Amino acid sequence: MAIRVKLDDLLHDNRMTLTELAERVDITLANLSILKTGKAKAMRFTTLEAICRELKCQPGDLLRYEPAEEED
């Protein structure tokens, strides 16, 4: 997947744990882990909105397109 989710960096910048974010955005820890590890196939706008709201960022800060990683 050429889309990299930079949730780790954002959590670090905001000094927040994944569990804390999961509680704030009302998404299960399992689903957030899927997102964090880059295993997610799709993301709802509602999830994106909640994460951006809690981490005070833009969608572009969370997602990054890295085409080089696509060539496995």
Next chain:
Amino acid sequence: MESNMKKDSESNDIVLKSARSILAFSKWVLLAGIGVVTICLLAIPFTYQYLLAEMAKAFVSPPEPEIFGMIALIMALAVVLMLLTLFAVDRLRRIVRSVGEGNPFTHINGTRLRGIGIAAVGIQIVTFCASLLATGVVTMLGDPKPGVDFEMSPDASISISGILLVLLLIILARVFDRGAEMQEELDGTV
């Protein structure tokens, strides 16, 4: 939590419970049927002389011993028919179980439905062949003697509902394949 509640309500569903019971019962009836017909089939070489004598009492023209070859073939086809039905019932049981577990949209269920479809084709062919043979047997037996009550009119024809069932199963298998793809996508959606 919501999915667990859904799972519980589905496994307690009266329709699912009934389906499970009916299919389990059908499985045992079929197994018993296969056993009985196989025993009868194996008993033919030992009992055919007695049966021939009984037939000679009941029919105007005594049948030839070759008739037992045809009867044995019909019985063998009946065993094949029951095995195919057992295969279909077993696959259906697994599908029903997966519905009870709350996850019916899997590729394996698509494969199972296709298997049932193929079994349905086999059942149609075997039934048709057995009906043709049965017609032959009835013709060979000829007219019964006066006072003997014998009425049998096998009907060898292609069943329209059988063809529709096969089509339905194959289309449904595709629906399940697509459903499985959608389920995978949904599972990967955060």
